[in-house]
Amino acid sequence: MKVAFWGNTQKEVFWELLPELTSWLQEKGQEVLFTTHIHKRLEDKSKFNYSIIEEADDFKNVDFVLAMGGDGTILSAARGVEHRGTPIFGVHLGGLGFLAEGTVENMYTRLESIIAGNYTTFPRILVEAVIEGDTNITVTALNDLVIDAGEGFRLMKCSLFSERHFITSYSADGLIVATPTGSTAYNLAAGGPIVTPWLSLFTVTPICPHTLSSRPIVLPAENNLTITFPEEEPGARLTVDGQLEYSVPANGRVVVRKADYEVNMITFEDRDYFQTLRTKMGWGQHNGGVNSE
Secondary structure, three states, rough: EEOOOOOOOOHHHHHHHHHHHHHHHHOOOOEEEEEEHHHHOOOOOOOOEEEEEHHHHHHHHOOEEEEOOHHHHHHHHHHHHHHHOOOEEEOOOOOOOOOOOOOOOOHHHHHHHHOOOEEEEEEEEEEEEEOOOOEEEEEEEEOEEEEEEOOOOOOOOEEEEEOEEEEEEEOOOOEEEEEEHHHHHHHHHOOOOOOOOOEEEEEEEEEOOOOOOOEEEEEOOOOOEEEEEOOOOOOEEEOOOOOOOEEEOOOOOEEEEEEEEEEEEOOOOOOOHHHHHHHOOOOOOOOOOOOOO
């Protein structure tokens, strides 16, 4: 198998694990590839035997991507792979790591399973947004899109439509459009619902709405959503997966839809989504409560 490394190079533990992990994979007969980002930051290249991912289409020839870091690392890996379908196996190196299927403690066991073919891939939907203005900009997110007023403390005013149907108007700090994968991220912190990742839905959650009646809404991902702004609004900001920012021009609008491709995440039969919610999010747990486990 060909294994492409994608890592959070700012974490010291990534560099500590890299030599032993690459040697172990090669002893198992696997081919190792590094992204150019890792290659450029590798201090002693002579100690490693690897090929380089020169361009995004090189992922087509890779069996899976080993994303080592936190959830942000997996989100950026998904953006790197895009429509190419290469499965991603996430190993979290500390922190929450909700999206990761592996840990430092069990990654060798998990990798053994992958090499032996004892794994499955779980397709995750993405949300696509087209920022319409003088020039249209198209972006995709695995977790969420966040629209707000940008720098400062100004309220954002906008209206939401599903296809041609007006849903409601918002006066809030911002608006989150989350995929099921992203429902446990910013959406959850802002009071939105948890949506299981095998559903094809979007949640739209206002951030600190300036009204008592504005609530999150769950909508089918097959419907196009349009977010418009009043003429007096000077523009807005669109943030993709908490990592990339784009300006929405005055009198512009944002059209949101389900992307026409999915990202494949590697998972295993012994993994349970609700168990992950309980252990990593503390879902349903309270002092003095009964735990079924």
